[in-house]
Amino acid sequence: MLKGCLILFFIGLIIFSNNVFSQENKNYDKRDATIVEYSDRIKISPNLVQAYYKRACEEAAAGNYESAIYDYTRALEINSSDAEIYNNRGIAYNKLTQYDKAIADYTKALEINPESAQSYYNRGIAYSKKGEYARAVDDYTKAIKLMPDNAEIYYARAQANDARGKRAKAVKDYDATNYLDSRLAQAYYHRALAYNEKRDYDKAIEDYSKAIEVKPKYAEAYIRRGLAYGQKEKYRKCWEDVKRAFELGVVTEEDNLNLNQ
Numbered sequence: 001m002l003k004g005c006l007i008l009f010f011i012g013l014i015i016f017s018n019n020v021f022s023q024e025n026k027n028y029d030k031r032d033a034t035i036v037e038y039s040d041r042i043k044i045s046p047n048l049v050q051a052y053y054k055r056a057c058e059e060a061a062a063g064n065y066e067s068a069i070y071d072y073t074r075a076l077e078i079n080s081s082d083a084e085i086y087n088n089r090g091i092a093y094n095k096l097t098q099y100d101k102a103i104a105d106y107t108k109a110l111e112i113n114p115e116s117a118q119s120y121y122n123r124g125i126a127y128s129k130k131g132e133y134a135r136a137v138d139d140y141t142k143a144i145k146l147m148p149d150n151a152e153i154y155y156a157r158a159q160a161n162d163a164r165g166k167r168a169k170a171v172k173d174y175d176a177t178n179y180l181d182s183r184l185a186q187a188y189y190h191r192a193l194a195y196n197e198k199r200d201y202d203k204a205i206e207d208y209s210k211a212i213e214v215k216p217k218y219a220e221a222y223i224r225r226g227l228a229y230g231q232k233e234k235y236r237k238c239w240e241d242v243k244r245a246f247e248l249g250v251v252t253e254e255d256n257l258n259l260n261q
Contacts, residue, residue, distance in 0.1 A: 053082075072092065106119045106120075124137075162193075193224070219249065222248065
């Protein structure tokens, strides 16, 4: 009986894998066809900005960021007043960890369109990647003024404030993030970390639990909640969470050190 179940399981796994692979091939084939189509248009009209721009977008979607940058640059040589092209080239530079070039492009986009919340947000991300958190917070704040209902921007600002030790400000932004979008498990998790640092273990446990409710396989939340239970001397719950975290198989070296203390 068990042998039969295993055979059926592996057959199902093969069918599932083939279906996923087939779907991925279809997506790549469609993208390749689109790139070829734009390339043909460029051959006919070498100064067609939209053809370079659209081909760049397809290349970026395929993860070919250097090719995308080439096409965005060609489009900007033809039309240097398009903020969206600068913004998108900035994203491609950011993906290649060329943060200074990304920041320069976002800045240029903002010179053309000062009302672009997306460009402020993207530049904030680049500043965060460089560890320039104060500048990142400034950009996120400008983005929030233009787009006050976007949970991801509040979350990004919370992360930047967290990184520079501004815990109270970070918690307020995590509050706003959770209010605007209750499905962001990582916002609950990071707010819990802030509560944990303040030794407010009840609130930390509550937030770790919310994170797990949204993301049931959130191993890091289990391990941290377990450690918080340990601080409250609820050792059975501590062990249950630690065990579950190890079953999920994602436990950091730092967590291992905490468990051994």
